[in-house]
Amino acid sequence: MAKSLAHIAERKAFGMALNSLIDKGRKGTFSDEALALIDRIEKILGDSWQSSSYEMLRNIAKSPDSKWAHFADKIVREVDPHILKTFLLNAGFEAGFRGFKTSTAMKKKYDCNIPWIILMDPTTACNMHCTGCWAAEYGNKLNLSYEVMDKIITEGKELGIYAYLFTGGEPLIRKDDIIKLCEKHNDVAFHAFTNGTLIDQKFCDDLLRVGNFFVSVSIEGFEESNDGRRGQGHYHKALEAMDLMHKNHIPFGVSICYTSKNYLTVTSDEFLDMLIDKGCVFAWYFHYMPVGVNASTELLLTPEQRTYMYHKIREIRGLEGGKELFAIDFQNDGEFVHGCIAGGERYCHINANGDVEPCVFIHYSGANIKEQSLLDCLRQPLFLAYKEGQPFNDNMLRPCPMLENPEKLQELVKATGAKSTDLEAPESCEHLCGKCVQYAKDWAPVADKLWKESHGESV
DSSP states (O other), X not given: OOOOHHXXXXXXXXXXXXXXXXXXXXXXXXXXXXXXXXXXXXXXXXXXXXXXXXXXXXXXXXXXXXXXXHHHHHHHHHSOHHHHHHHIIIIIIIIIIIIHHHHHHHHHHHTSOOXXXXXXXXXXXXXXXXXXXXXXXXXXXOBOOHHHHHHHHHHHHHTTOOEEEEOSSOGGGGHHHHHHHHHHTTTSEEEEEEOSTTOOHHHHHHHHXXXXXXXXXXXXXXHHHHHHHHOTTHHHHHHHHXXXXXXXXXXXXXXXXXXXXXXXXXXXXXXXXXXXXXXEEEEEEEEOOOOSTTOOSTTSOOHHHHHXXXXXXXXXXXXXXXXXXXXXXXXXTGGGTTSOOTTTTSEEEEOTTOXXXXXXXXXXXXXBTTTSOHHHHHTSHHXXXXXXXXSSOSSTTSOOTTTTOHHHHHHHHHHHTOEEOOSSSXXXXXXXXXXXXXXXXXXXXXXHHHHHHHHSOOO
């Protein structure tokens, strides 16, 4: 899709504003520039964001001693300027503004969900076999070719999708092809979840050069708890990868699967301070999902443990106190994104076989990207059923059609004829959801109480 002259001019103007902001920030005088950029963002994005969001950003810019102003200052000073500018242009301008406007229009035009971001698995191969990892069930036999991944991105951009995440398997087994995609699609924001063991200086040099690719290193706590799930020696290799990226002024995050066994450790001051000292700037927290025929339910959190996580993550990223680390809780942040965002509502997943799935944890599909266009895959019956059913619960703290509403996913799969895409041991939807029935029953009254306390209304 050729960019219009207006698009090119707008991106250039935004880029010039960013250059000025970064330059002033590195000199320690960026408050006025930040306010001017926020004004420009509001003019561009308009009501795509809530007015309170703009005011929050302005208050941060006006309060140089605040937690998040200090965080922003550190980012501007420590992150490579090319990477910082490219990220803000691609993730902010292209994906957040231009792409969002296009995808919203396409959603109306085609009467289907158009995601803001697509997750894809370049490969099922992995040098680890972590307990509770959905990818561990896939085996190591399949890959998405460079040509197929390029097709996904090219067709995705036509629909307004400018953000792509790589999962797996271990995606960096395919890092040469991923870097080629970054080079070709230099207006796109790319991200990968990685075990970190394949990060070396050459890879860091590539990241510095392309500027539009970031990683989150998977870690599950300190050495004993981490290596218990991920294998002996992984903890130190993960830390070495963090040190190397920090040394090269490359921003990175961590990906944390929290369970009944490690939830206290991965939210402890000691653990978070260690990550921050290593240079980590954001953390994805993922609730353990009992995916796969042999998945254990013992790692599922109790209602009390999940309640702790609900409050703790909000404390960590609060406007005051907490940590200078942006934390995202994929399961408990449903209230900010109107519940379940899968099935193309905000994102979807494409496995290494090409099956287009509603969610990285929901392995059912009726379409394959190797056989159909991306748009046709997004219009498959299962995704259309998701669109009709979302949100799956009026309580956004019970967002998932599997974990918190297991009867819903069974209805969707049965009604649409979607098939299991598990590449090793196909799991019936009844078996998968059966592992979640008691969990959902126990969590429901607690979630309803939390919702009433935070929103002043019953569900």
